[in-house]
Structures are given as C-alpha cells and as structure tokens.
Amino acid sequence: MLRSAQVVAVALAWTVSGPATALAEEITVFAASSLTDAMAEIEERFEAATGHDLVVSLAGSSALARQIQQGAPADIFISASPDWMDALQADGLLEPGTRFDLLENSIVLITSEGGMEPVDIGPGFDLGAMIGDGPLAMALVDAVPAGIYGKAALESLGLWADVSGRVAQADNVRAALAFVSAGEAPFGIVYATDALAEETVSVVGRFPKDTHPPIVYPVAEVANRDSESAAAFMDYLRGSEAREVFERQGFVVLPD
Structure with a gap:
C-alpha cells in the first residue's frame, strides 16, 4: 500500500491470510518523494515475489528523518541526501552495518x-x-x-x-x-x-x-527494527529486478 505521508503512524503487524502467507510480515519503508514511481513498481513486484506487505510512506527526506527521530515506526529509510542519513546515524537510530549507497540522480x-x-x-x-x-x-x-x-x-x-x-x-x-x-x-x-x-x-x-554536491540516495535499516523481512527487502533493493526498475526511471544504480 503506497502512501504519500506528511504524518506517519504505522504499526508493525503480522499478516496471516492462509497457509501460503503464514510467515508474511509488514515492512514499513520511509522513502524520499522522488522515488514515488519507482517504489510503486517495486512494492508490487516485491509483494508478489515474497508475500510480504510493503508499506511505503513518501515525503521529503527531512520530514521523514524527523519522524524517525520522533519515534515513527519505520523499518527502512531511503533518503535523497546523505546528510539526513548521517543525522540519524549520529543519533544511533540506524541498525549498524546495514547502510549503503543505492542510487544517484541529477x-x-x-x-x-x-x-x-x-x-x-x-x-x-x-x-x-x-x-x-x-x-x-x-x-x-x-x-x-x-x-x-x-x-x-x-x-x-x-x-x-x-x-x-x-x-x-x-x-x-x-x-x-x-x-x-x-x-x-x-x-x-x-x-x-x-x-x-x-x-x-x-x-x-x-x-x-x-x-552541487553528489546526489546520492543512501538506504539503511532503522535501529531496533531489524527483521528477516526487512533484510529480505534490503537484499531485493540490491537485486536485478529493482535495478531494472530504478534504471528505467532514470536513476543510476550504484555498485555494492
């Protein structure tokens, strides 16, 4: 479910709809608004491939970072600026070892x-x-x-x-x-x-x-929200399906 959000209040929940999705989870992703179209397509593909429910909240990176600082329950943050990711890292709000640079833009x-x-x-x-x-x-x-x-x-x-x-x-x-x-x-x-x-x-x-400074999009898991499903989505972002979507939308996908 793709949401354009200025205020986000999403609780992490288990979704159980039958034997095939008994282990499905909800993953909350805060993403920069410039990722709107790419995330809509990635959401659909990831959910079809895994059975997980991807909840994407879109806004300016600054607004999303401040919501995380105030305790909003995001699992993953994709920022359009390293500066806002740096701020969360300095506050100890990122899961150690999960941050990487995903995309470039102009x-x-x-x-x-x-x-x-x-x-x-x-x-x-x-x-x-x-x-x-x-x-x-x-x-x-x-x-x-x-x-x-x-x-x-x-x-x-x-x-x-x-x-x-x-x-x-x-x-x-x-x-x-x-x-x-x-x-x-x-x-x-x-x-x-x-x-x-x-x-x-x-x-x-x-x-x-x-x-201007390089336009780089870093991504990381939010601290204390680590889960197998969040890790699976981070892996998906590095994969060929996500790469194809991002490149078709005009982004440059950075190497690991």
Missing part, C-alpha cells in the same frame, strides 16, 4: 511551456531573464535535498541572488514538479527522474554535476 531545469529550445546551463546563463516574473518552483531550499542541491547549483553559478526572490518553495520535489505541471510556475528545478515521470513538462537544461 537536477534539471523544467518547463511546461511547449516549443522551448534547450539551453546550456553554465557561466553566463541568465536564468533571471528566462523566468521573468517567475515563479521558479523548487523544493524547500534549506531543508529538502532537491531544494538544497538546486540552491547550491544556483549559488555556484552566481545566479541565486538574482532569482531567490522569485522562488516558490514546495514541501517536496514532487510538489515542485506539480507546480510546473499545473502551470502555476513556468519553470522549476527538480530531479531528472521527476522530469521523466511527468509527460506535461520538458527539460530545458541540465545543471553540471560540479555545481
């Missing part, structure tokens, strides 16, 4: 206006002139990874001071994508994978990797 400038020629984002790029009165849709620039990466890229290019007053901040990257898709913002900065997921937007330009 950030792009998108629009819903048709017929626009691609631009080269680099020194001398006049984003302010392009967006005009704006707004420029972004995830929260001081809290949500996509917004943090986007702000870092704009600062690196010397563009932030010019456009910061025209930025419309959204709770997460999918909300920023929705602003552009609905025509509420002519341009936005989102992950490349988000742009692929929405047919009504197109990529205008790609931000060079050296303008």
